[in-house]
Amino acid sequence: MRRTDEMTVTLERPGHKAMTFSIPASLSRELENFIKKAGNGGKSISAAKVFPELTDDMLRPAAVLRGSRNKEDMTQKELADHLGIRQSHLSEMENGKRPIGKNMAKKLAGIFDADYRVFL
Numbered sequence: 001m002r003r004t005d006e007m008t009v010t011l012e013r014p015g016h017k018a019m020t021f022s023i024p025a026s027l028s029r030e031l032e033n034f035i036k037k038a039g040n041g042g043k044s045i046s047a048a049k050v051f052p053e054l055t056d057d058m059l060r061p062a063a064v065l066r067g068s069r070n071k072e073d074m075t076q077k078e079l080a081d082h083l084g085i086r087q088s089h090l091s092e093m094e095n096g097k098r099p100i101g102k103n104m105a106k107k108l109a110g111i112f113d114a115d116y117r118v119f120l
């Protein structure tokens with residue numbers, strides 16, 4: 001099922017390429033409340049506070065994969081079929097339960113026009 005009600009969030013970190021994620025609109029209120037609670041007088045807050053999985057070397061590739069797929073408006077089934085793998089295996093990769101190997105990372109990089117290392 002495609003997400004039809006979503007919000008786009010872009011994270012910019014010094015020395016890193018900006019990353020854009022699509023999140024369900026149902027989470028947008030939670031994210032907005034989190035940012036308000038963080039205060040900072042309108043200053044930016046760290047990506048790690050909003051998306052802690054980006055700081056975890058084991059979960060970051062999963063988050064990048066999930067975000068890339070959502071950005072391209074693809075379902076897990078569509079991407080899995082394109083990769084020639086089972087949808088359940090893709091789900092496991094997106095949830096950090098299955099590693100993304102180098103060959104798979106290169107396939108994903110070709111699909112999402114990205115450097116394969118972001119998926120490792």
